[in-house]
Amino acid sequence: MNDFLLIFKALADRNRLRIMAALLQYDELCACQLTELLGVAGATSSRHLAQLQNSGLIQGRKKGRWVFYSMVEELPYDFPLTWLQDKLLSTKDIVEDDKKRLATIMTESPENICRRQRGEEFGDAGEFKK
Amino acid sequence: MNDFLLIFKALADRNRLRIMAALLQYDELCACQLTELLGVAGATSSRHLAQLQNSGLIQGRKKGRWVFYSMVEELPYDFPLTWLQDKLLSTKDIVEDDKKRLATIMTESPENICRRQRGEEFGDAGEFKK
DNA sequence: TACATGTTTAGCTATATGACTAAATATAAT
DNA sequence: ATTATATTTAGTCATATAGCTAAACATGTA
Numbered sequence: 219m220n221d222f223l224l225i226f227k228a229l230a231d232r233n234r235l236r237i238m239a240a241l242l243q244y245d246e247l248c249a250c251q252l253t254e255l256l257g258v259a260g261a262t263s264s265r266h267l268a269q270l271q272n273s274g275l276i277q278g279r280k281k282g283r284w285v286f287y288s289m290v291e292e293l294p295y296d297f298p299l300t301w302l303q304d305k306l307l308s309t310k311d312i313v314e315d316d317k318k319r320l321a322t323i324m325t326e327s328p329e330n331i332c333r334r335q336r337g338e339e340f341g342d343a344g345e346f347k348k
Numbered sequence: 349m350n351d352f353l354l355i356f357k358a359l360a361d362r363n364r365l366r367i368m369a370a371l372l373q374y375d376e377l378c379a380c381q382l383t384e385l386l387g388v389a390g391a392t393s394s395r396h397l398a399q400l401q402n403s404g405l406i407q408g409r410k411k412g413r414w415v416f417y418s419m420v421e422e423l424p425y426d427f428p429l430t431w432l433q434d435k436l437l438s439t440k441d442i443v444e445d446d447k448k449r450l451a452t453i454m455t456e457s458p459e460n461i462c463r464r465q466r467g468e469e470f471g472d473a474g475e476f477k478k
Numbered sequence: 479t480a481c482a483t484g485t486t487t488a489g490c491t492a493t494a495t496g497a498c499t500a501a502a503t504a505t506a507a508t
Numbered sequence: 509a510t511t512a513t514a515t516t517t518a519g520t521c522a523t524a525t526a527g528c529t530a531a532a533c534a535t536g537t538a
Contacts, residue, residue, distance in 0.1 A: 222439045223362055230360035231526080232353055249485060262527055264486055283484045283535055295435045298428045305425045309352045332484060361496080379515060392497055394516055413505055413514045462514060 221274070222295055228273035233258065234266050235306065237287075239313040240320055241276060242303045246286040250332045251323050255316060260335065284328060351404070352425055358403035363388065364396050365436065367417075369443040370450055371406060372433045376416040380462045381453050385446060390465065414458060 228234060233256050240247055240255055247255075253263040267287055270276045274294035278285045293299055307313060323331065358364060363386050370377055370385055377385075383393040397417055400406045404424035408415045423429055437443060453461065 220362065220439075220441050222435060222442065223360070223365060226356050226359040226365075229356040230353070232350065233526085235353060235356075253485095258526090259528060260485070261487080261529080265526075268486080280485095280534090283482095285485065296431065298431050301426065301428050305352060309350075311350055312352065328484090336483080363496085383515095388496090389498060390515070391499080391517080395496080398516080410504090410515095415515065458514090466513080 224273040225275065225294060225297060228270050228275060231266070232312065233263075234270055235312055236316055237263075237266060237270060238275070238302065239306045239316060241287060241289050242299075242306060243317070243320065244324065246279070246288045248284045248286050248328050250284075250328055250335060252287065253335060254323050254331050255319055354403040355405065355424060355427060358400050358405060359432075361396070362442065363393075364400055365442055366446055367393075367396060367400060368405070368432065369436045369446060371417060371419050372429075372436060373447070373450065374454070376409070376418045378414045378416050378458050380414070380458055380465060382417065383465060384453050384461050385449055 229238070236256060237252055240252060249264060249267060250260070252267065253260045256263050256266075267276070267278070271278055271287075275290060275297065276287050277290045278287050280286075289299065359368070366386060367382055370382060379394060379397060380390070382397065383390045386393050386396075397406070397408065401408055401417075405420060405427065406417050407420045408417050410416075419429065
């Protein structure tokens with residue numbers, strides 16, 4: 219298949235761009251933190267992460283039960299990450315709200331995030347529109 | 349809506365990347381030449397061109413009955429066109445065959461291409477209308 | 479061992495996308 | 509004006525994609 223095309227397909231989704239923006243701000247984030255950021259089901263966020271990983275842009279590092287994701291250092295096709303970072307982080311409608319959400323998420327332990335996600339699997343406080 | 353995302357969506361399709369590659373090799377190409385290159389229905393290629401144009405990467409110039417497409421000079425979000433050109437034109441499975449096809453197409457007049465396309469609307473072999 | 483927990487995979491559904499044909503539009507030629 | 513022609517839009521269909529829940533997997537803990 220076509221690796222070059224995979225890069226654009228990986229970036230052609232709003233939630234995956236949000237993941238990229240998050241990983242461009244923090245060296246490493248675990249799956250549950252990114253799930254919390256996106257506000258989607260864990261399975262959904264996992265699929266997005268798999269697609270980004272498959273494109274060669276991000277990598278996952280397993281540490282016990284957690285998987286920490288980060289940008290790949292040696293990017294495929296010399297992908298211009300600096301440009302992406304510059305534009306992504308200054309594009310309001312994608313990451314502005316996420317910056318605050320991320321800051322909050324980083325103050326919590328992954329354990330607490332995961333615990334809350336488990337608890338919220340069914341009916342949280344109605345904040346589940348989509 | 350999100351313009352930045354539109355760029356990646358525009359590039360997340362093999363046929364649209366083929367169009368980009370073609371326009372990175374030739375200053376201007378008319379719709380029928382690009383249709384001929386892709387080997388799809390004229391309507392299909394027209395929709396791809398519209399999407400690329402809507403993303404801000406290419407532009408169309410009307411000249412009589414023909415519409416000539418070309419890259420936009422002032423690209424949105426400082427899109428790194430040099431990088432795209434470099435990688436796209438050296439990625440075999442996308443453009444290698446197209447380079448020869450394009451060279452052939454350029455030896456013909458748009459009129460002939462359009463005439464053949466009309467004739468080939470139904471079944472390409474043997475259907476010699478007029 | 480058994481259980482708990484973080485993540486992924488499987489299976490499903492709704493929407494988005496890309497392909498086609500036919501009709502509509504815009505412009506040139508007669 | 510009428511016809512021809514290049515392109516776009518409308519309408520349809522099949523496939524791809526993104527979301528969900530539930531089950532499976534992998535690993536830590538009792």
